[in-house]
Amino acid sequence: QLQLQESGPGLVKPSETLSLTCTVSGGSITNSRYFWGWIRQPPGKGLEWIGSIYYSGTIYYNPSLKSRITLSVDTSKNQFSLKLRSVTAADTAVYYCTRDITLDYWGLGTLVTVSS
Amino acid sequence: DIQMTQSPSAMSASVGDRVTITCRASQDIGNYLAWFQQKPGKVPKRLIYASSSLQSGVPSRFSGSGSGTEFTLTISSLQPEDFATYYCLQHNSYPSTFGQGTRLEIK
Numbered sequence: 001q002l003q004l005q006e007s008g009p010g011l012v013k014p015s016e017t018l019s020l021t022c023t024v025s026g027g028s029i030t031n032s033r034y035f036w037g038w039i040r041q042p043p044g045k046g047l048e049w050i051g052s053i054y055y056s057g058t059i060y061y062n063p064s065l066k067s068r069i070t071l072s073v074d075t076s077k078n079q080f081s082l083k084l085r086s087v088t089a090a091d092t093a094v095y096y097c098t099r100d101i102t103l104d105y106w107g108l109g110t111l112v113t114v115s116s
Numbered sequence: 117d118i119q120m121t122q123s124p125s126a127m128s129a130s131v132g133d134r135v136t137i138t139c140r141a142s143q144d145i146g147n148y149l150a151w152f153q154q155k156p157g158k159v160p161k162r163l164i165y166a167s168s169s170l171q172s173g174v175p176s177r178f179s180g181s182g183s184g185t186e187f188t189l190t191i192s193s194l195q196p197e198d199f200a201t202y203y204c205l206q207h208n209s210y211p212s213t214f215g216q217g218t219r220l221e222i223k
Contacts, residue, residue, distance in 0.1 A: 039160075047152075047160065047203055049212040060210040063117070096159065101207040102150050104171075106159045 002026040004097045004107035011113050012091075018084040018112055022097030029078045030055045034100045036073070036080045040093040041109075048093075052101060053080055087114045118142050118206050122215030128223040135191045137218045139204035144184050148208035151180055151189045155200045163202075164189065196222075 008020035022036070029036060037052035051061040053071040061069055070083040084091060092114045099105040119142040129135050139149065147167035152160040162171050164180035167187060177192040191198055199222050204215040 046217045047205075047214045049205075049214065052210075052212075062211045064211075101212060102162065102165045103152070103160070103205065104162055104165070106161075109159055 002099065002105050004099065004105055006095060006097050006107045006110040008110060008112070010111060011115065012087055013116050014088055014114055015086055018087050018091060018095075018114070019081065020095055020097075020110065020112070021079050021081045022107060024078045024080075024099075029073060029080060030075050035060075037098050037101070037103075038071070038082050039096045039098055039103070039106075041096070042090075042093045050082065050095075089114050117211055118145060118209060118213050120204055120206055120213050120215040122202075122204055122218050124218060125216060126219040126221065128221045129194055130223045131194050131196055133194045135194055135220065137189045137202055137204075137220075139182075139187045139189075139215050141185045141187075141206055141208075145206045145208035147183045148206060149180075149182070149187050150205045150207065151178075152203045152205065153198075153200045154203065160203065194220075 003025045005023045012018045035052040035054050038050040040048050051071050053059045055073050059071050068085045073080045094109040094111050096109045097107040121140045123138050149167045151164040153163050154160040163174050163178050167182055168180045179190045181188050199220055202218045206213055
């Protein structure tokens with residue numbers, strides 16, 4: 001059974017960089033059928049698509065975040081990662097990692113709070 | 117970006133009711149639409165993909181329809197466990213975009 005697990009700091013200071021990693025188990029991140037991606041949800045609000053990455057390096061970003069985000073893949077560890085620079089309180093959210101553009105599998109999510 | 121407009125944003129209904137939620141796209145997205153259910157504090161769960169294909173394990177009382185710019189999610193007979201927030205997602209073109217959500221509450 002495929003599982004995705006987010007990891008990273010739960011608290012980030014304003015203006016710093018949020019870094020999260022998603023570890024995939026029960027399947028290979030190099031499966032040619034799938035993109036891997038990130039979704040976030042601010043407390044009490046709706047879902048926002050952040051971006052998707054293919055294991056070979058093709059990446060799609062949400063234009064609203066494009067200037068601040070970097071997605072990467074580490075096939076040797078079966079992981080993919082998100083970096084979001086220059087964070088503000090508006091970036092406080094639960095961050096989910098997902099499989100496929102249709103979001104068929106989700107991690108449990110991790111709450112990242114931006115606060116000094 | 118393609119805008120997804122869900123309606124209603126909130127509704128109340130009773131167990132056994134038939135419920136329909138609508139999602140309208142700002143441009144043609146074919147059938148590249150999925151529906152998700154999210155309960156408080158839980159991970160969103162995919163119910164429907166490709167507009168009308170039922171996710172394995174999802175009860176048959178859930179159905180989806182539509183193509184182009186107008187889509188519906190129907191729950192044929194509401195059960196207590198169906199009270200949740202529902203989101204549509206278009207993935208026809210990047211960036212993928214969600215509807216704002218429909219909160220379904222008990223009447």
